[in-house]
Amino acid sequence: MQAATIKLFLVHGSPSGLRTAEVSNWSGKAIAAPRTEMSDLLRRDELNSPGFYLLTGVDPESGDGTIYVGEAENVSTRLKGHATKDFWNAVTVFVSKDENLTKAHIRYLEGVLIDKANTNSNSIVMNSVGSGARLPESDAAEMDVFLEKCLQLLPVLGISDFNEKLDQVSESKDLLYCKIKGFTATGKRTANGFIIFSGSQAVLEHRPSAVNSRKKREQLIVKGLLLQENDHFVFAKDIEFGSPSTAATVVRGGATNGLTAWRNSKGVSLKEQEANET
Template sequence: MSAQGRSLELFFIDGRPDGMLTAEVFNWTGHVLRARRTQLKEALQRREAGYTGVYLLFGENEGRARLYIGEAEDMRERLRNHAQNKDWWDYAVLISAAADVLHKAHVKYLESRLVEIARDVGGAELENGNQPTRSSLSEAATANMESFIDTLMMVLPAIRVDAFLNKKRSRPNAGVRSEPAQDPDEFTFAVPRHGVSATAVLKEGEMIVKAGSIVRAEWVGDRKHNTHYFKLHDDLVANGTIVRQGSTSVFSNDYAFSSVSAAAAIVAGRSANGRTSWIHKATGRSYADWEDAQLSEVPQ
């Protein structure tokens, strides 16, 4: 069954897209408030800031995202303390529920799960030293919190919080009949002189590089002007998505990229034009030519 669409309501409190905002989803009890540190006074004056909840502090360290995850029965008081004692963060996200229905056990469970997810994704430098203890909840309460987290994982990327966005894609279970071996939207990218040979599938708007694809072991391109790509390459090596094998490396998991050029750059270990580098397996066309052919089928 295909996933159902969801409706997300964003309210830009000061009328600016980069300012303070709230996020809510129809039929979801959760409430999310995002504010810059420079707007902390205004944020803490809001009613939900005094609720029991989980908060996220974001900043940067040498160009890499930095994150702290905490919980409190009064987030307003806790953030006042962090404003005095933590000078690295630039904005905060406060997560609570309507009518302040979350209690201490709920938010301790939520804090622990968010730390687990952030560590698994590896998209940010996590300031939490130890894994927070997960509170003991009933079976029903645990299911409710997992459902709460599922919706939260949709909301956070929508407000430009990507630290929990997992780009790893699961592989079919062994013994289960899979789709035909050659996907009509399968692409290859090879650089024989460097032993590079990668396969990717375009699915649901993502360029998914397949597990087992052979890529450059290290970033060999410009580190001054292509900071996003080389830092992403380093992160994928650090979190085990790219694993060293001799003079090359392989993808240990299927991994989704938001653009064909990002996928090509990580495979090549340098900047690369994904529109010309990726070759459509079924037709032998470059991605650009294949895309042109696809668009020509759209009715005038």
């Protein structure tokens, strides 16, 4: 991404409250708010226009994040329809300041974001089906540029579900390994937690005491991200988790301290490495 100047405005002075975000020389605008400030959000004129929105929250059973991607020709009216759903606690809306977004444009953007969420997100994607719309080549290119700015703003607004995964580095000293019963997973610390690289192995059986980790593994299996191969699982893609422990738990099928389970090629634990860096 190119360097950019981002303008944040805290409407009520709170960094987690109603706020707007813009990128210099860009026609788009983001408006974000917690669910507790929905009435103030819905009164804003920007929401009476076409746009797409993200509902984010936490799944009460697994503790994993949740995300829903939607679009509407009148965002305010559409958001009111989500009032009965309890999986979300914050909303982020994107609109165009020059009012040039059409129904086809926002459906295209929604479809791309759903695909990105299913590929990159650590959260549970609440959309039951994909979306999207076919656009003329020139329009699609224009929307890809618009989306790039949206993706630049989202982490600033607290949403990292669409961040591209790191490529596996070639230097072995940067890699960490989690081993169990002859199986090995390869990963690395990231700014958002911990990534396990494609091709890594995990045990087939859950531990009897596993509850949350079992559900997480089952979600990955349903998504086709964790595939059975003879007597073990294999990670079909790079997957980023919220912490080294969550990553190690999926590999080992039960509660695990990731700081000690992940070790470099010399056997030095992640905990020891980080202690030496401070």
